[in-house]
Amino acid sequence: MIYVKKIFIILAFFLGLAVMLMGLSFVFMPKNNMSEFGMEEVSANGILGEKENTIDVLVLGDSESYSSISPMEIWKDTGYTTYVCGTSAQPLNYTVTMLYRAFEKQTPKIVILETNTIYREVTKSSALKTKIANYFSIFQYHDRWKSLGWHDFIGKTNFTWTDDYKGYRYNSSIAPSTKKDHMRGTAVIAKIPELNIRYVEEIKSFCDENGAKLLLLSAPSTANWNYSRHNGIQNLADEIGCEYIDLNLMNDKLKIDWNTDTHDKGDHLNHSGAVKVTRYISEFLSETELLTDHRTDAEYAKWNNSLKNYESVVGKS
Amino acid sequence: MLTFSSYFSIEYLIIFLPVSIGAYAVLPQRFRRLSLLASSYLFFWAVSGKLIAYLIFSTLSVHYIGIWLSGIQDSCDRLLESSPKEQRKEIKAQYTAKQRLVVAFALLIHIGTLLILKYTPFFASNINSLFGLLKIPVTLKIPFFLMPVGISFYTLQAVSYVFDVYRRKIRADFNLLRLALFMSFFPQIMEGPICRYSDTAEQLWSAPKIRQQNLTFGTQRILFGLIKKIVIADRLNLLIKNVFAGYENYDGFVIALVAVLYTIQLYMDFSGTMDLALGTGQIFGMRLPENFQRPFFSKTISEFWKRWHITLGAWFKDYIFYPLSMSRPLKKLTSRARKRLGNHFGPLLAGAIALFCVWLCNGLWHGAGWNYIFFGMFHFALILSGNIVEPFAVSITDKLHINRSGFPYRCMQMIRTSVLVCIGELFFRAPGLKAGLAMFRKIFMDFSLASLVDGTIFELGMDKYDFIIIFISLIGIFFVSVLQERNISLREKISRKNIVIRLGVYYALILFLVIFGAYGRGYVPVDPIYAGF
Numbered sequence: 001m002i003y004v005k006k007i008f009i010i011l012a013f014f015l016g017l018a019v020m021l022m023g024l025s026f027v028f029m030p031k032n033n034m035s036e037f038g039m040e041e042v043s044a045n046g047i048l049g050e051k052e053n054t055i056d057v058l059v060l061g062d063s064e065s066y067s068s069i070s071p072m073e074i075w076k077d078t079g080y081t082t083y084v085c086g087t088s089a090q091p092l093n094y095t096v097t098m099l100y101r102a103f104e105k106q107t108p109k110i111v112i113l114e115t116n117t118i119y120r121e122v123t124k125s126s127a128l129k130t131k132i133a134n135y136f137s138i139f140q141y142h143d144r145w146k147s148l149g150w151h152d153f154i155g156k157t158n159f160t161w162t163d164d165y166k167g168y169r170y171n172s173s174i175a176p177s178t179k180k181d182h183m184r185g186t187a188v189i190a191k192i193p194e195l196n197i198r199y200v201e202e203i204k205s206f207c208d209e210n211g212a213k214l215l216l217l218s219a220p221s222t223a224n225w226n227y228s229r230h231n232g233i234q235n236l237a238d239e240i241g242c243e244y245i246d247l248n249l250m251n252d253k254l255k256i257d258w259n260t261d262t263h264d265k266g267d268h269l270n271h272s273g274a275v276k277v278t279r280y281i282s283e284f285l286s287e288t289e290l291l292t293d294h295r296t297d298a299e300y301a302k303w304n305n306s307l308k309n310y311e312s313v314v315g316k317s
Numbered sequence: 318m319l320t321f322s323s324y325f326s327i328e329y330l331i332i333f334l335p336v337s338i339g340a341y342a343v344l345p346q347r348f349r350r351l352s353l354l355a356s357s358y359l360f361f362w363a364v365s366g367k368l369i370a371y372l373i374f375s376t377l378s379v380h381y382i383g384i385w386l387s388g389i390q391d392s393c394d395r396l397l398e399s400s401p402k403e404q405r406k407e408i409k410a411q412y413t414a415k416q417r418l419v420v421a422f423a424l425l426i427h428i429g430t431l432l433i434l435k436y437t438p439f440f441a442s443n444i445n446s447l448f449g450l451l452k453i454p455v456t457l458k459i460p461f462f463l464m465p466v467g468i469s470f471y472t473l474q475a476v477s478y479v480f481d482v483y484r485r486k487i488r489a490d491f492n493l494l495r496l497a498l499f500m501s502f503f504p505q506i507m508e509g510p511i512c513r514y515s516d517t518a519e520q521l522w523s524a525p526k527i528r529q530q531n532l533t534f535g536t537q538r539i540l541f542g543l544i545k546k547i548v549i550a551d552r553l554n555l556l557i558k559n560v561f562a563g564y565e566n567y568d569g570f571v572i573a574l575v576a577v578l579y580t581i582q583l584y585m586d587f588s589g590t591m592d593l594a595l596g597t598g599q600i601f602g603m604r605l606p607e608n609f610q611r612p613f614f615s616k617t618i619s620e621f622w623k624r625w626h627i628t629l630g631a632w633f634k635d636y637i638f639y640p641l642s643m644s645r646p647l648k649k650l651t652s653r654a655r656k657r658l659g660n661h662f663g664p665l666l667a668g669a670i671a672l673f674c675v676w677l678c679n680g681l682w683h684g685a686g687w688n689y690i691f692f693g694m695f696h697f698a699l700i701l702s703g704n705i706v707e708p709f710a711v712s713i714t715d716k717l718h719i720n721r722s723g724f725p726y727r728c729m730q731m732i733r734t735s736v737l738v739c740i741g742e743l744f745f746r747a748p749g750l751k752a753g754l755a756m757f758r759k760i761f762m763d764f765s766l767a768s769l770v771d772g773t774i775f776e777l778g779m780d781k782y783d784f785i786i787i788f789i790s791l792i793g794i795f796f797v798s799v800l801q802e803r804n805i806s807l808r809e810k811i812s813r814k815n816i817v818i819r820l821g822v823y824y825a826l827i828l829f830l831v832i833f834g835a836y837g838r839g840y841v842p843v844d845p846i847y848a849g850f
Contacts, residue, residue, distance in 0.1 A: 006529075013820060020828060028832075040838060125327050129837075132327075142832050143839070146782040 024138040033159040038144045044085045046163035055106040056291045057082040061114025062090040067268035068219035071166035072310040073278040079293030084167030091122045092199035093130040109290045111207050115218045115233045164306040177258040177266025182222040183248050190228040204240045218246040220256045222266030324593045342527045349524035360503035368465035376500045379475040382423045383489035386482045423479040431472045434462045439685030467506045478514045487515050495522045504597035508590045510608040511628040525602035534808050535600035540826040542592025550586040552835035553578050554843045555778035564756050569764030572756050576743040611798045616730035618699040633675045641671040687750040695741050786833050
């Protein structure tokens with residue numbers, strides 16, 4: 001009887017703790033997706049402010065993703081709606097979080113995963129922390145105690161903001177790459193950490209369950225990409241049964257000029273490089289015949305407004 | 318495979334520790350000790366990987382040396398029993414010499430390994446500088462060795478074991494597993510406390526049952542330690558790392574403030590880790606030695622070192638200070654000096670030599686660098702000068718009718734001691750001795766309150782909210798410390814309250830930690846400072 005009582009007290013204690021953490025998570029969760037409300041990674045989280053079920057293509061990955069793919073260019077060329085949920089140095093555990101978050105209100109038909117993130121080490125510690133933070137957002141937003149207001153205790157969550165660039169980060173500066181022939185052929189296969197493989201498998205099965213096609217895409221980068229990594233991703237793509245496009249091997253089509261198309265010596269593309277990559281992706285998306293052109297659809301009128309804002313900064317190409 | 322870098326990593330706290338406690342709790346007594354040993358080795362493997370070989374080697378060698386010494390002592394005893402009285406002195410001397418050789422061999426292995434791994438780069442770079450000064454065209458290659466975490470701690474435990482066997486304070490342990498558990502007990506192997514075989518080996522091996530009171534008290538202490546480390550030490554890091562990295566850009570006020578904050582950080586980091594170590598030990602029913610006793614209530618630097626890193630101080634006292642001061646040459650020196658300098662200053666001379674050796678070792682133990690040697694010498698000078706001026710201070714205060722036991726005087730002494738400690742820690746943390754001197758100079762030559770007046774102090778890494786939460790936390794810790802100083806156990810008081818209040822205390826501590834902890838995006842936790850020593 002004493003043991004039963006003790007077990008009951010322990011269970012009640014943890015239950016009480018979980019309830020308190022949930023309550024605090026409600027209070028500390030930003031009530032809007034703008035930085036003024038304490039939201040982190042605002043441009044990627046701008047997807048939360050998009051109208052329900054309006055995104056066709058979701059892009060995930062690290063800085064390579066938001067430097068290489070410009071959704072507004074895709075919209076302009078094809079009328080498909082794309083959102084880049086890439087963030088700086090995004091590890092795969094966070095990629096999975098962004099994927100789930102995006103699918104809460106959207107049903108993209110195509111998910112593009114930029115592959116540089118697959119080689120980013122995910123420590124068990126950060127994987128565990130992400131998992132906990134997914135259940136209790138207090139662990140992610142606890143630092144908001146500095147800016148809490150009454151609204152946080154009683155207000156409803158309402159994500160209203162979206163990014164006119166749809167997650168793309170514009171950079172037009174130029175710093176040429178000195179690295180030549182970064183894709184010299186080799187049979188060496190760069191090893192992907194076991195935990196990362198499991199994450200990619202999780203992404204694949206989630207996409208399958210939700211009727212989305214997963215595409216692995218390697219954006220051009222002389223600093224981050226090489227043939228052994230290509231081999232590693234190709235093997236992984238074959239194993240999980242998904243399409244893989246390595247843009248580093250398609251320069252005859254893309255015509256990336258490493259003297260003018262990068263802003264940090266080949267690490268990331270600049271806007272001119274991103275336009276070339278995005279043009280190729282637009283063609284690819286059209287060829288899939290999975291998506292509909294929304295340019296004349298009144299439901300998507302805001303996208304045309306965003307395009308105007310976007311072009312006012314980047315210029316018409 | 319589980320890997321983690323400190324007692325504060327999430328894998329340790331929510332996977333490793335609960336699983337270790339759970340396994341220990343469900344196993345019968347004879348297996349509990351083995352589960353503790355397995356947990357300890359698993360922990361060391363998770364922290365140091367293949368470098369676990371050093372720990373295994375150290376344990377095996379110390380085990381063998383203990384048995385070897387014991388063998389010599391037994392032969393000596395047998396021979397003494399069967400020998401005539403007049404031969405006994407000679408036999409004793411012979412066997413003592415043999416034992417000393419064995420002890421020297423043990424020191425060569427253990428201290429030698431530590432010296433090679435930790436100090437070779439320092440010595441090599443200094444020899445290179447010397448060659449440069451003397452214009453000798455030779456440059457030694459500076460080697461780099463990977464060191465297992467905690468080597469400075471378990472090596473001292475190994476050496477104390479050998480010395481204690483040699484001094485017949487303990488019998489050599491023939492049970493390798495018991496000795497291995499003493500050497501590797503996971504809550505204390507990374508940062509101490511430095512345990513003695515006679516205090517801990519047997520209680521570890523007895524592996525008592527987990528009791529509810531131990532579990533609750535231990536958990537409370539762990540939570541308290543987590544708050545010290547994650548709320549205070551890690552938050553202070555935001556400012557401290559910036560100022561020490563670019564001290565040239567800051568005025569004397571900022572440098573002085575950071576010297577104080579770094580001292581607080583070091584205390585919170587180290588004593589917080591000790592709370593985790595001792596709290597964990599308590600859960601298993603073990604009483605590990607305390608390493609801190611409210612050091613900032615000390616009235617002198619001597620007292621400070623009896624309250625700060627107590628087990629290291631005690632180790633130096635037992636294995637360096639006493640053997641040196643009791644050595645024949647220093648005894649002779651003392652008796653000669655006593656005749657010439659009197660009863661107060663006479664013994665101080667020999668004591669000063671032993672004290673110098675202790676503080677040189679203390680400085681070097683903390684790290685291979687001139688700033689650490691300076692740190693040691695700084696405290697040596699303070700303690701020695703304190704001993705020298707003590708009679709004068711007593712006579713002056715008597716003449717001035719100052720009540721030395723009154724609160725204002727004691728308070729002044731505590732503040733003076735804390736200020737001196739902060740100065741020492743400034744040199745300790747500074748990126749080199751030169752930088753330490755430059756920072757110290759700035760406190761006096763470039764002092765300005767401008768950053769406080771215009772509020773830019775809140776833009777150096779910590780904003781006003783960070784300062785407020787640190788202040789509140791420190792008030793709480795001060796309150797607990799005052800109670801402890803008065804021998805009032807807050808935990809026992811809480812344990813007598815009803816369950817709602819008891820649970821409320823747990824919830825309050827956990828939620829305080831969750832909300833105000835400096836973790837996640839934008840925070841870089843401080844690496845366990847003492848684990849690097």
